[in-house]
Amino acid sequence: MFKHREVYLLNIETQKFLTELENCKLCEWQCGVNRITGELGVCRISIPHVASCQLHPAPPQSYTIFMAGCNFKCLNCQNYSIAHYPDTKTVIRGYVNPKELAKESINAINSSMGQFIGADRIFFSGGEPTIHLPYIEKIVEEARKIDPETKINFDTNGFLTMKSLKRVLKFTTSITFDIKAYNDDVHKALTGAPSEPVLRNAEYIAKHARDKLWEYRILVIPGIVDVEEIKAICEFMASIDPTLPVCFLVFRPNFVLDQYMGATWKLMDKTVEIAHKTGLVRVNWSGRPNIPGYEPKDFEKLKTKVSKYYEHEWALKAxxxxxxxxxxxxxxNCGICNMKHKCPIKNYIPTRIT
Ligand code: SF4
Ligand code: SF4
Incomplete structure (x- = not known):
């Protein structure tokens, strides 16, 4: 929980660029809360907090800054310990002066290890970086004072307002964009948020900022984001432009879906086949397939209890x-849920991490 004294630890200039957080509408939840005085929205984050930073060899190779907190509550979250901060009580780095972080990032990229792995940009991830947008803009500004050519990647779940998206597109060199599901029912059941803003933003980038798109990332979860969902997402993509780059990621059992089965090799190959059939030509998959799992004993009973709220079988399962x-x-729908500040999902402790 945010402490008022944290604000006094920030210098005046810092407080100025965070003024926007006094009426926060950075993402599509548009909570309108005053994060500076300790009011919390769906993300439950006050002032920006950095979880950790490291050189990262995954393309695009980078110095990755993992921001704490998220505006989604995905059942399959791989980074749940930082995404659900502060509820997870994870030890994180905390607020870091943007000028210092910019300097640290550029030094890391230029270090012998940074050069060895081919790091060429600062990569903002999380959690969800959107909820820290003014802070990230400040880091980018400071980094480009040191090196005007500094490249930036923004890694997002896509739930930004159009205004925030346009701000991101102004400073980012590349964008990695998750599409969790196409069907609204499935998206809500999996993340707690509707799919419409995400699809709107995915389309906007494809049509207006194609040069910045690194790839769309789609996590394949057997029986939830399975062939039918994959087909719908791919048809949506192909109708915009068949040459859009798409990477399918193998689901590994995690977080609330800790005992669930991972995506199989066969399903991943099928996914690529489906994508090609819809006309997409730049498609690949990555990850570790074939991790076994099972459904809980009381699963059918649980499904019956929520059956009237979801039309889609896969949404029902999630x-x-x-x-x-x-x-x-x-x-x-976490935006209207009266348990959003005592959310049981945020407190879930998985017994298996793969
Ligand atoms: S959930 Fe979104 S709109 Fe709400 S406080 Fe967090 S960043 Fe702001
Ligand atoms: S309890 Fe409420 S806030 Fe928590 S995941 Fe469910 S809908 Fe979202």
Missing amino acids: AAYALKTGCKTHPR
Whole structure:
């Protein structure tokens, strides 16, 4: 929980660029809360907090800054310990002066290890970087004072307002963009948020900022984001432009879906086949397939309890897992949920991490 004294630890200039957080509407939840005085929105983050930073060899190779907190509550979250900060009580780095972080990032990129792995940009990830946008803009500004050519990647779940998206596109060199699901029911059941703003933003980037698009990333979860969903997402992409780059990621059991089965090799190959059939030509998959799992014994009972809220069978399956943790609002909608500050999903502790 945010402490007022934290604000006094910030210098005047810093407070100025964070003024926007006094009426926060950075993402599509548009909470309008005053994060500076300690009011919290869906993300439950006050002032920007850095979780950790490291050189990262995954393309695009970078110095990655993982920001704490997220505006989604995905059942499959791989970074749940930082995404659900501060509820997870994870030890994180905390607020870092943007000028210092900019300098540190450029030094890391230019270090012998940075050069060895081919790091050429600062990569903002999380959690969800959108909820820290003014802070990130400040880091970029400071980094480009040191080196005007500094490249930036923004890694997002796509739930930005159009205004925030346009701001991101002004400073970012590349963007990696997750599409969690196409069907609104499935998206809500999996993340707690609707799919429409994400699809709108994905389309906007494809049409207006194609040069900045690194790739769309789609996590394949058997029985939830499975062939039918993949087909819908791919048709959506192909109707905009068949040459859009798409990377399918293998689901590994995680967080609330800790006992669930991972995506198989066969399913991943099928996914690429489906994508090609819709006309997409720049498609690949990555990750570690074939991790076994099982469904809980009481699963059919759980599904019955939420069946009237979801039309889609796969949404129902995801929602049953959410219900198992204690999620009370169905269809899941964290923006209107009166448990958003005591969310049982945020407190879930997985017993298996793969
Ligand atoms: S969820 Fe979004 S709009 Fe709400 S406080 Fe967080 S960043 Fe702001
Ligand atoms: S309990 Fe409420 S805030 Fe938590 S995941 Fe469910 S809908 Fe979202």
